[in-house]
Amino acid sequence: QVQLVESEGGLVQAGGSLRLSCAASGRTFSSYAMDWFRQAPGKEREFVASISWSGGRTYYADSVKGRFTISRDNAKNTVYLQMNSLKPEDTAVYYCAVDRMRLASATPQPGSWGQGTQVTVSS
Secondary structure (H helix, E strand, O other): OOEEEEOOOEEEEOOOOEEEEEEEEOOOHHHOOEEEEEEOOOOOOEEEEEEOOOOOOEEEOOOOOOOEEEEEEOOOOEEEEEEOOOOHHHOEEEEEEEEOOOOOOOOOOEEEEOOOEEEEEEO
């Protein structure tokens, strides 16, 4: 069973940047794609980004494309989400997840989830 621990989120002004990290343990991290999702108050959890096991393929939601970058360091069992040009509508709890597949996809299949971390963007 994999355990995922996300870094602390935070409060940032619109236009600012924030980097989230998610450290994994317990399973072969490097064998699976990793995903980021988010859930805003009163809304369903939505896909943000996905990265293949090797880091060679990534997918992004249209709402974050060009602003967010997902990356991974398999030597550190860690996946990152660099968020730039943040908007108030990016305010949400962000979750990382281990995917059930090796390759990134626009329709990911998340398995294990992290505990979530709050990101708040003020206008």
